[in-house]
Amino acid sequence: METSASTAAMNRLQPLGISQAKEVCLNLTPAELVEEALKNGEGTLTDTGALMADTGKFTGRSPKDRFVVKDESTAESVWWGDINIPFDAQKFDQLHVKMVAYLADKKIYVRDAYAGAHPDYQLKLRVVNELAWHNLFCYNMFLRPEQGADTSWTPDFSIICAPGFEADPAVDGTRQSNFAILNFSKKMILIGGTGYAGEMKKGIFGVLNYLLPHEKNTLAMHCSANVGQEGDTAIFFGLSGTGKTTLSADPNRGLVGDDEHGWMPGNAGIFNFEGGCYAKVIDLSREKEPEIWDAIKFGSIVENTRFIPGTHTVDYANKSVTENTRTAYPIHYINNAVEPSVAGVPKNIFFLTADAFGVIPPISKLDKSHAMYHFMSGYTAKVAGTEVGVTEPQTTFSACFGQVFLPLHPTKYAEMLGQKMEEHPNVNVWLVNTGWSGGSYGVGSRMKLSYTRAMITAALNGELNDVEFVKHPIFGVEVPTSVPNVPTEILDPRNTWADKEAYDKTAASLAEKFVANFQKFADFANEEILAGAPKVEAVANA
Structure with a gap:
């Protein structure tokens, strides 16, 4: 256990501007960090031995308080707006100085780690934490250097996270007292005023979403991934509530990762960002x-x-x-986890949606154009009753199934996906509706999990390679006419509705919502992406 402000520890902190601390705990083991957290009153143990901790006022990320420093290196490359909110470089430096001063009389926890399970794409990290349990979080979530490895490296990116430090919005340029600020020139993330540990994880995800496409021709993806016994890789995209975690957890397949991956150039395959x-x-x-x-x-x-x-x-x-x-x-x-977390080129890609309107087919195949369009749309739906005043399903669109983590314009990621499909013509892209069938929410019923699993299994096993497909008249996706172990009558969603005219109207309405959402991208998207849009006029002329 290396504690106190030792020379080795302080040398690591000098590049971060930290020259003083009450005590520095460097690369503590999980047992040591649990002991520290309990001693500090940061949490308590459950009966299974896990450490239970609270994040305080913030129990999730605060997207409106996430900023990117706008300077010469980012001014022309970042997708500015309400996702990537610009922050003044001088204000960043001012906050940095204040945070360093705040930590000068504190016991701090420092961790050397990295992101990126493939050695050619590793991002060396250094994390400075005010809280021991946050340092344990970083031990768990980032990749861990081998025991005895020399980690006195110059980091590619650093995080300073001090939940107890609060900004003064009037002086510091933040919206309120909490903040998470990415600075690509300084290669640093500052997080303050929030105890939500996920800000650190997603901060580095944002960094990789910028650097990998920009510098390494690698597609960064917000997805889970698993691999079969034959080495066939599958990746799963989907927003909350679509079944991404459930459907990617397969006892017959190895888990590559549950949230963040990169797809490398050529035949190199994919790798997990996390540990x-x-x-x-x-x-x-x-x-x-x-x-x-x-x-x-x-x-x-x-x-x-x-x-x-x-x-x-x-x-x-x-x-x-x-x-x-x-x-x-x-x-x-996880017993069936694959380590190191790398796998081959994806053979199957699944876009998961919980369509509460009951319009999207339970499984359909996408060509390159439709794949790019649906990737950029990132559609799912909220059901009625989840919020006051919501009486019918509401659409949710999140570009590339992770809009809030994209420093670059969504078309960049969609075009890269299209390039991957060109390079690897045998990859199959599937749109899977885990939502409603036989009517919208309140009339129809939720798709049975057993049917969804059977459809995904059939796709993974190549059992849909030779079946007949029919083009959906509005969405243009290819719908199989048969799937093993799935009733044929549910494959065409229109057939499951008692009122066919009501289906047509609902489908037309959803198609219009897709088109309206895509308007903000239309000026940036190429013709091939735009060709994947639903054909609203198909219903109007029916």
Whole structure:
């Protein structure tokens, strides 16, 4: 255990402007960090040995308080707007000085780690934390250097995270007291005023989403990935509630990663950015998610959960703090995890949507044009009743299934996906609706998980290679006429509606929503992407 402001520790901190600290704890083990967290009153142990900690006021990311420094290196390359909010370089320097001064009399936890499981694409990291449990989070979520490895490196990127430091918006240029600011020129992320650990993880994801396409011709993806026994790789894109975690967790396939991956040039394949998993645990049960359940043990973290009264057993149904309760653990806590987390070129790509309108087919195949269009659309739907005043399903569009993490314009990522499909003509792209069938929410019913699994299995096993496909008249996607172990009548969504005219109207309405959402991209998208748009007039002329 290397503590105190030793020469080795302070040498690591000098490039970050930190020359003074009460005590520096460098690269502590998980057991040491748990001990520190308990001693500091940062959390308590559950009956499975996991560390339970609260994130404080913020129980999720704060997108409106995420900034990117606008300077010569980023002015022309970053997609500026309400996703990437510009921040003044001098204000960044001012905040940096203030944070360093704030930490001068604190005990701090420093971690050397890296992102990117492929050695040619590694981003060396140095993280400075005010809280021990945050440092444990970074141990779990980032990749861990081999024991005994020399990590006295010059980092490619650094994070300074001090939840106790609050900005003064009037002076510091922030919106409010909390902030997360990326500076690509200084190669540094400053996070303050928030205890939500996910800001660190997603900060580095944003960095890689900028650097990899920009410098390495590598597509950065917000997706899960697994690999079959024959070495066939599958990746799964999908927003919250679409089943991404559930459907990628397959006991017959190795888990490459659950959230962030890069697709390398040529035949090099894909790699995980991370060394761990950050899974939602609301309503978690051993029956539904046995892999996640068993991973919550000593060394793992559970965030914003509560105990069953009188016990140290977590009540996963408890939403009193937030619905965004989570666990963070190293990927090797999952039995079928692949380490190192690299795999071959994807053979199958799944876009998952929970279409609450009951319009999208349960599975369909996308050509290059439709794949790029649906990738940029990133569609799913909220069901009625989730918010006050919501009486019917509402569309949710998030470009590339991760809009809030994209420093570059979404067309850049979509065009890269199209290039990958050209380079690898055998890759199949599937749109899978895990939502409603037989009518919209309130009339129809949710697609059975067993049917969705059967459709994905059939796609993975090549059982759809020789079946007949029919083009959907509005969305233009190719719908199989048969899938093993799935009733044929549910494959065409129109057939499942008692009122066919109501289906046509609802489908036309959803198509119009797609087109309206895409207007903000239309001036940047090429003709091939635009050709993937739904044909609204197909219904009007029917």
